Amino acid sequence: MTATMTTRETARSLDDAMPGLTYRDLSVALGLIASGPDHRAMIPYLVSALREQAPYLTGQMTMFEILRSANCLADIGSQGTPDG
Numbered sequence: 001m002t003a004t005m006t007t008r009e010t011a012r013s014l015d016d017a018m019p020g021l022t023y024r025d026l027s028v029a030l031g032l033i034a035s036g037p038d039h040r041a042m043i044p045y046l047v048s049a050l051r052e053q054a055p056y057l058t059g060q061m062t063m064f065e066i067l068r069s070a071n072c073l074a075d076i077g078s079q080g081t082p083d084g
Contacts, residue, residue, distance in 0.1 A: 023047055026066065035075040042073065 034040040
C-alpha cells in the first residue's frame with residue numbers, strides 16, 4: 001500500500017452535503033460577523049424573516065439570503081467605480 005492516495009480518494013465532491021445548521025447556529029454566526037451593536041440588534045429580525053421564507057426557497061436561494069444577510073451585518077461596502 002502506498003502512502004499517497006489518488007486524487008479521486010482525497011478530493012471531496014461539490015455535491016457532498018454540508019453539515020446541518022440550526023437557526024440558533026445561524027444567529028450565533030451572524031453575531032460574530034456583525035460590525036457593531038446596531039447590526040447585532042438586527043439579527044433576530046433577519047433570522048426570523050429567513051425562517052419564514054425558507055420553506056419557499058431552494059437550498060441555493062436560502063444560502064444566498066444567508067450570505068447577503070452576513071454581508072449587510074458585516075457592513076461590507078461595495079467597491080464600485082465613482083461616478084463622474
